[in-house]
Amino acid sequence: MDVSYILDELNDAQRDAVTADSPGTLVLAGAGSGKTRVLVHRIAWKIKVEGLSTHSIMAVTFTNKAAKEMRGRIESLLGSSLNHGMWVGTFHGLAHRLLKAHAQEAGLPNNFQILDSDDQLRQLKRIHRELALDDSRWPPRQSQYFINGHKDEGRRAAHIDDFGGDLYLTTMLKVYRRYEEICRQQGVIDFAELLLRALELWRDNPAILDHYQQRFKHVLVDEFQDTNAVQYAWLRLLASKGMAMTAVGDDDQSIYGWRGARIENIQQFSKDIENTHVVRLEQNYRSTATILKAANALIANNSQRLGKELWTEDGDGDKISLFAAFNEQDEARFLTDRIAELVRDDYRRSDIGVLYRSNAQSRILEEYLIRAGLPYRIYGGQRFYDRLEIKNALAYMRIVELRDDDTAIERVINTPTRGIGTRTVEILREYAREHQTSLWRAALAIIENGLLPARAGNALRGFLALVEDLAEQCRDKPLDEQINIAIDRSGLLAFHEKEKGEKGQARVENLHELITAAAAFEPEDEDIEPLRAFLDRAALDAGDQQADEHEDSVQLMTLHSAKGLEFPAVFIVGVEENLFPHKMSMEDPERLEEERRLAYVGITRAEQKLFLSYAESRRLHGQESFNSLSRFVREIPNELIDEVRINNTVSRPSSYAQSGVTTSQQASAAAMGIALGQRVLHSIFGAGVVLSFEGQGASARVQVNFEDEGSKWLVLQYANLQLL
DNA sequence: AGTGTAAATTTTTTT
């Protein structure tokens, strides 16, 4: 059989990675070095040359998008469809599949539901209220962070030592325990629980583990640097009987430390598996030499690296553009102007990626893009299935599916309003807590025993009847019909139609979109009831971005969601201290290094052109701030950068007027060379930024926000400030 | 019980 097509067009290192026949293979793949290609070709090699069955291969990725792409590329390389024999999916997706197959052994009801992070937070808020915790002293977010953090490390409440009654720990543990109890009662599991349960399932049921150990002969893991402790332990269990494993990763692209990812797993891998074959892929096929030089120089500032340097046979190409905008509007204008120029130069809009550190930055960019008539598409951000109206609609379906789902009940019991007020819900909660049961069962019992005033009782009975009616009506109907019935009968549609303004209209449209999505929904697994499969998909899948998918449009996204993508032209906006690196990450050296890796990821997305921009003054969350150029840009060698500042001659924006500084004051400040946002150096306090200004002549004072000392008012005459 | 308005709170990244 001719299998040369599998190895053709691969370089030596890639070929080595594809054909390696060792128990452990570790591929350290730099950005743009053909990582996915190696994975896909390696799978083809295992099947076509080594004769493994598709049934015995498992491939794990981190995003649904990556899983889908991998499946597609394998199919097109092999020229045949993969069906369900091969397990390709995300850790969460595969864990979910596993738990559904063995729900009983995993201690879950057959129809367990997934609790997403938003619902998880709501649940925790309720627990805090129940435990009478003051939200300002004990923010629910902190509990969420605590619980997820420990779950990611494989620790349940019972495993955590409270160190003899430490108040913080005992409180957090109280919440954690109560949370576990409630989840168990309702038959719901959160994201971290999905992974932890899957691990425990194998650990505690040797027969089941053995079955999968027999079945899988080879497991391949993409983005290995992003695995957390539980995921790694899960893989180790599976591979403990000498099954072969391939891990592909890049320590320089580890950007999910905050989610429990452990870069160390890469090193651990070669320690744990004997005779690990290590392959380095350093030749880059994506970017110009200039872009790679910048990326290499930047990442060299990180201390803990396995070491790796990208190179290319390509030429230098264009320099990297750096634009200093006055403010975020100026930046947005620069962006749209340049994009328009690129489009004029025959770039397709979809060839252009716009990356930013945080989602909040996209709004202003969108505004300018719309004004310029440039179609765009946003990845990530508010996901379709996370929208309020969609979650409400799905909540009805979830209750139909599983009556005990308290989160869903709380969400829609009075949405749209139907006379069930806070007091009534309060009574339900109390009853449920006392009798250790769900809200649904509590409601049934309360009505049975006539524990409510007539009016509230009627309203509640109405809700229960509605749900039963929905369940009745939906039986044996097609999925889209079911959802249509639910949003109609529940009054949800009418509720949003009545809502005034564009918002209500958008919500109605989204609800229709949901019906369309339901009609188009094709379950991956025929055996599962469509509604169940649809709800699972809604929880686990980002909802592959709706609408306009085929129009040629500029691609907007956070740096995190850009990982794995590439564009001929890339804009990274907001390269400012405090924003990127984010101020939350500046104190801790490890987190700062993660920010640097994020910058590395961003830069290496670019094929030909890279534009960086920053704003000297930026209004974010209603507050004006003055940030200096990001240290990451300063870490790029000067000769690679071309500083452009098109609007150089335009007068400074109105930051003077806003702060109430008069023209004459401006004049005297200007005479000293001091402008708002100007960076200055003080002999004692160090470096800082001018925030405000008042008075003239001898009484002139400036307010400076010092990096180390905070903000201070100084008499200009004596301050002896040096301009930076 | 429901509705509207004022006050308070929150702003990193996501399966």
Added chain:
DNA sequence: AATTTACACT
């Protein structure tokens, strides 16, 4: 700035 929460009013 925008969203959630608290509170007063109908």
